[in-house]
Amino acid sequence: MSSDEPRQTIYDSTAPSTDTRDARIGEGVDDRFNSKLREAFGASPFILTKFDEFMNWVRGNSMFMLQFGIACCSIEMMHTYAIKHDLDRFGAGVPRASPRQADVMIVPGTIVSKFGPRMKRVYDQMPEPKFVVGMGSCTISGGPFQEGYNVVKGAEEIIPIDIHVPGCPPRPEALLYGVLKLQERIKNGESSAVVVKPYELEEFGDLQKDELVQKLASEIDEDDLVMRYNWADSP
């Protein structure tokens, strides 16, 4: 895909983004909240409904955060964990360094092309159900660095985000509010209709053989994972 023709999402059709969303969360209620049992029953018996409510209450009241610092926002994120603001009051203050044990990933900072695939990998390593809080303008749109040749314009290009907290950087109070809002949504069984643009990791051999791919063919192995970065492509 060349940058001369921006992806059609930008001007006429919303189909690509809707497709991606459906592919990720399936139709109807978000799969993250759907138990296998309910699927088996085909309907929603009273007891399962209650059970789902209980699970939502559980997930909304307790979460392990991923210990994940990127840029400026991570300093304010640490302040949110620390003495004055104490995120742990809401059962959300245990940072785990291993993504395998984390429920919520706060993305605190600018994503650049080199880090994009790594962040995707870390997100993929987290077990379901997982939630993402985008912290700061950079995770919304690239923020002050949007014009940069190396900057991904928002974390949502790569991973789905449940709550956006605006600010540069947001105050700890704002992040606290964002986390509480996320908890509230989880408790209500709501989940945002997340739009993810396909900044997917693919095997190099599967890519369309355009000019760039041919040029790099000697440097990259067929089965290496790669991510396309296209500054011009996102709005």
Place this chain on the structure above:
Amino acid sequence: MSTGTETEPEAELAEPGSETNEAALESLLGERAIARDDHLNAPGFVINPNDVQDVLSDLRDEAGYDHLSCVTAQQYEDRYESIYHMKKFADPTDEVSIVVPTTVDDPVSQSAEPVFRTADWHEREAYDLVGVEYEDHPDLRRILLPETWQGHPLSKDYDQEKPQLVTLTEHQNPIQPDHHDAESDTMFLNIGPHHPATHGVLHVKTVLDGETVADVEPDIGYLHRCEEQMCEQGTYRHQIMPYPDRWDYVSAGLLNEWAYARVIEDLADIEVPEYAQIIRTMGAELCRIASHMLALGTFALDVYGEFTATFMYTFRDREVIQDILEDLTGQRMMFNYFRVGGVAWDLPEPREEFFEQTREFLNELPAKVGEYNDLITGNEIFQTRCIDTGVLEPEVAKDYGCTGPVARGSGVDYDLRRDDPYGYYEQLDWDVITRDGADNYARVLCRMEEVEESAKIIEQCLDLLEDWPEDERDVQANVPRTLKPDAGTEIYRAVEGAKGELGIYIRSDGSDKPGRFKIRSPCFSNLQALEEMSEGEYIPDLIASLGSLDIVLGEVDR
């Protein structure tokens, strides 16, 4: 001043070492200086691309320019240019710039790496972003951008709209039998880019022999936010100032802003009112305390593991400082408080309250420092962990261009606040802290003592501000709405940031935006020394050394 071949006969400037020094330099360089290209801050000599090592080693060994502070590369219409900004650790006002032009078709220039180790990364960056190639460089790869990147983003013909491919290469599993080669029993380990000890998104490629570190290679660029491009797109007057806050983002904002303020004020010849300078000095030192507190807290995190009491206590103190700074500037972290020619506004009203609040903090500080000394530096386990680990000899530190607490912890007496005075520092009474330990412990102690010195400076600034006559409180100089410095003016200026020498090089092209904006980041140079500090030590020492370097990835990658 791109031309000016004549040798400025008997110029009567009283600048440090100007005439005699320049004459001496000229005779030292002799035939090798093919032209002059003076910068506002230093005499500049143009040399041939294949004389670089020769000239630089002469300058270091004969003339004593032992600090290669920065390498700037840029592209003109007709040529590429690499500029080596050289200084003396003994006297940073004594500067010289070596300009190495190369043709557009064949931008190959000799590498300075064999003379100054620090040139390694600086030249890799120049190659990565601008596209100048360095002959004789041991390892000329991309440093900030992914290795599969196409084009050099700060060169003239770069098209930002072209798509790129980024790889995610995986490394092999230790259990797989073919991992061990016949020669050795080493294991390759990726530390980062997502790892609790890297303080952000740094990737350290490590080769381990058991628990011993056999080889370390920091891989940076995971936070390369194109700061130089951003600054080149902004106007001098207002649009650049917000960006420095985001280089060293651990509340060191005002220190960084001062780097830009200083360079633009020298470039446009603006005199800053004394009152504004005092406010700047006070604000900057508050930032230094906040920054050193974080350094202490995260270092404790590395040595203690998990979020322990020491870490939390430093954050408690940072909250107090951030409150004071918020009252002063209106923001907790990204202050944007300095203006070209002064500061945005006067101290907050009521002034008494501000003074009282700040004094209260200063009064409590000694007790808190005492608490840290009890908890951290006085702890015997801490001492066994930190003393004699991560040793950085002074000569090595100089070779790598280390500055700030890292250099001062190694006994290099170098502090731009004193040696190249700016602001109000010269009139105040304070000391430069140096320690001879050259290890992790010395660096921690150095920061702790600097906190106390900063408190002394703030105290004096508060006294001055309190007694300042009410009708002389000028916070800003008279600065034109648009700044357009003469085309071709070049300047490199540095201030003492929280991590060391934070310098900015600007070349103006006659418009209201810089033609080239280059940031000399202290962390970038300091981080290079990690290899030297941690090879042959254990993994925990590697982590501790990394912590004691106190890097901020926003500043390393820019």
Place this chain on the structure above:
Amino acid sequence: MSGATATPSLFPLQNGGDPVLLPEHITELTGLDQFGLAGELLATFVAAFIVGNFILAMTGVAGPWAKRKITASFTDRIAVNHLGPGGIGIIIADAVRLLAKENIIPENVDRPAYDLAPIVIAGSAMLGFAVIPMGSGIHLADPEVGLAFVFAVAGIASIGLVMAGYASGNKYSLLGGLRAVAQNVAYEIPLVVTGMSVVLFAGSLQMSTIVDAQQQTLFTIPGLEWAVPAWFALVNPFAFVLFLIANFAEVGRNPFDMPEAPAELIAGYQTEYSSVYFVLVYLGEFLHIFLGGAIIATIFLGGPAGPGPDELGILWFTLKIWGVFFLTQWLRSAVPRVRIDQLIEIGWKGLLVLSFANLGLTAAIVGVIA
């Protein structure tokens, strides 16, 4: 009871007449003794179930709630306070959430070692509680080699750690697992040798005898009429301190939290574990802290002894265990971690020598007195 008759019994050790152990109590209370061996077996299961749940409940309180609250109070914070009084409801929320998460089993793990490791880690610590006299009649078994048994089963955990580390297929796990083994080997010996000095005093490996030996009065504070019991921590404080240090290393807590070393090794051997497995590993850690606490309480702090009637024994015992737990959390908040080579050095060159010196000294003193 059954020992008096000719029928085979599970409790041949009981010293005639009064029931001492919990299974015996249960047999007697429920009349299960009529069913012979099968009845006793059932009673044993019931007793084990009660004890196991009691221990698990304690770790349940400690893991998600008490640990956070204690750490928070060291760092001037509040920590969980929204669910129930003092946020105690977080225990339910945390437990259910963790259990209900997706259990990721990475492609390159070495099964079944990967699956067994969490069970080995948690199970080994649970086994140890079988011989601990907890007071108020809660004591599952009292073999003659009680102390040796505890050390033996607690040592199994290191197999679990190295299994977890190796099987995870992760380099950080591998490093963590290897550190765990090096550390456990280095500290197991001083631990056992120091334990031996207590055995010399008590003259038996049997837990109940060790506890009984501590019931005597060491000395009476004149004027106060207050008898100081002959707890071995007071008889031989040196051994107590040695044992405490070795114990912290054995359970991998600060300043010896090498196997996990959060800032260095992500989470050490448990890096790859998620969901149920993670719960088990996490539980195992806390069980080990409590087992360490239980051993310390039993052989140094008089076991369930304390003021008031004997029925309060379990209360005192729990308090002592929690005291040790509190100490681990205190150290975690305030003490740096030593380096792996320093840790090994302290173990082999320091603690080992000191513990043998202690043993020799104790032997001499006991010999002289005897």
